[in-house]
Amino acid sequence: MEGSTGANQDNCCCHSRFSELSCSHKITDLKKICLGIFLTASLLLAKAQSPFSMRYKGMFVLPYNTNVQQTLVGGLSGIDYDSKQDLYYLICDDRSAINPARFYTANIKLSNKGIDTVLIKDVFFLKDAAGQNFPNNKQDRFNVPDPEAMRIAHKDNLLVWSSEGERIVNARDTVLTDPAIYLVDRQGGYKSKIALPDNLRMRVTEAGPRQNGVLEGMSFHPNGHHLFVSLEEP
Numbered sequence: 001m002e003g004s005t006g007a008n009q010d011n012c013c014c015h016s017r018f019s020e021l022s023c024s025h026k027i028t029d030l031k032k033i034c035l036g037i038f039l040t041a042s043l044l045l046a047k048a049q050s051p052f053s054m055r056y057k058g059m060f061v062l063p064y065n066t067n068v069q070q071t072l073v074g075g076l077s078g079i080d081y082d083s084k085q086d087l088y089y090l091i092c093d094d095r096s097a098i099n100p101a102r103f104y105t106a107n108i109k110l111s112n113k114g115i116d117t118v119l120i121k122d123v124f125f126l127k128d129a130a131g132q133n134f135p136n137n138k139q140d141r142f143n144v145p146d147p148e149a150m151r152i153a154h155k156d157n158l159l160v161w162s163s164e165g166e167r168i169v170n171a172r173d174t175v176l177t178d179p180a181i182y183l184v185d186r187q188g189g190y191k192s193k194i195a196l197p198d199n200l201r202m203r204v205t206e207a208g209p210r211q212n213g214v215l216e217g218m219s220f221h222p223n224g225h226h227l228f229v230s231l232e233e234p
Contacts, residue, residue, distance in 0.1 A: 058114030069123045071099040078149035078161075078217070087121075091150035091161055100133035101126045101145045103161070103188065124188040126161065131190065141175055149218040151227070158183050158191060160227065162215040167202045176202040179214040181229065194227075 066073040077093035091103040103126065107119040125133050126147065134145045146164040153160050165179040178201050181194040200209055213233030220227055 057110060060108075060115040060118050062118065062120075066120070068104065068120045071102060071123045073104065073120055076104075077147060078151075080150055080152045082152055082154075089150055089152065089159065091147050093147050095144050095146055096134050096136040096139075100136075101147055103147075103150055103159075124186075126182070126184060126188045127190045129190050129193070142177060144177065145180075146212075148216050149229075151218050151220055153183065153220070153224070155224045156183075158185060159188075160184075160194075160218065162218055162229065164212060164214045164216070164232070165202055165209065167209065167211040169204055174204065176204065178202050179209060181215065181218075181227075 062073060072094075073092070075093040076090045078091040080089050081087075082089070086107065088106045088108050089103055090106055092101070094101065102123050104123050105121045107117075107121060108115060109117040109119075126145070128134055128143070135143055137144050144166065146166060148162050148164050150159055150161040152158075161182055161184065163180045163182070166175050166177040168175040179196065181196065183191040183194070185191060200214065202209055210233055214231060215229055216232040217230040218227060
């Protein structure tokens with residue numbers, strides 16, 4: 001079920017370093033997923049345009065199989081912070097295999113000891129140009145996304161997210177899905193797609209992007225007009 005802007009204790013999941021789980025979700029496994037929170041350059045640049053420094057604030061561990069609004073929380077690949085809303089946006093790199101491609105909103109409270117509390121509030125499914133959830137590999141293997149990064153486009157009140165695409169070329173199958181950068185609203189609704197240069201298109205020949213080595217991280221310039229994107233491989 002798609003998330004709404006108002007979370008309640010039946011839908012959200014709150015964890016504290018110094019207290020027990022405060023929601024009603026049952027944890028069925030002792031294995032845990034590590035959520036590392038860093039004060040990144042992109043987060044700090046959103047607050048100030050003067051010289052800055054970064055400082056590690058610690059790591060927070062979410063219990064394995066944490067479930068929010070009937071979706072599995074995990075594979076958190078990118079994070080950004082909206083200081084006006086005091087709200088974090090976390091994209092999940094699940095390729096619609098467990099649940100449709102999605103992102104979460106969260107409140108993260110810091111203390112002198114580091115990260116005190118993480119409250120996962122809502123989940124929103126990313127939509128394609130037709131307004132539908134992205135398919136999984138069994139539904140349409142040529143249009144499966146590979147979400148990696150998410151940033152807030154403050155000037156337009158939108159979110160920007162990147163997909164790494166796919167390249168499978170072998171004797172049994174050929175799948176070429178180009179990397180992509182999408183603009184969506186705060187609920188994941190499709191707005192537009194940024195045109196990428198031709199050298200970022202997947203090819204059958206041994207040229208262009210490699211599998212799982214393309215668009216990985218993103219950050220806006222302080223002026224909000226320029227988006228910088230990093231590649232996982234040369």
